[in-house]
Amino acid sequence: MPLPLAPLVPVALRLGLVAGSVWAVRRAIRRNTHVGRTDxxxxxxxxxxxxxxxxxxxxxxxxxxxxxxxxxxxxxxxxRIAGRSYEIDAAFMGRLKIRKG
Known part of the structure; x- marks a missing residue:
């Protein structure tokens, strides 16, 4: 007896669309970013x-x-999570400069 594959087509199309979108976004991000440096x-x-x-x-x-x-x-x-301790140190500095043109 053959398997009815027609009900799976919409699911497969949605998954393919999501996978293609994720691939395109990742490729665009990789193309437009540069290697950072530590100062x-x-x-x-x-x-x-x-x-x-x-x-x-x-x-x-x-x-x-x-x-x-x-x-x-x-x-x-x-x-502390599950008997292990983790130290988190978050710091940032920012500057907003506005000039009249």
Missing amino acids: QRAEDALDDLAPGLAVHHPGDRAGGGASQTNTAARVTRTI
């Missing part, structure tokens, strides 16, 4: 950040129609 000066600056969040507007950067806002944050946590 030791930036690593040292992130290690020197104090825990918490800081936002400030440096006065020496304002002038000539420009303004600048700097942010920095650091969070360190130790979590």
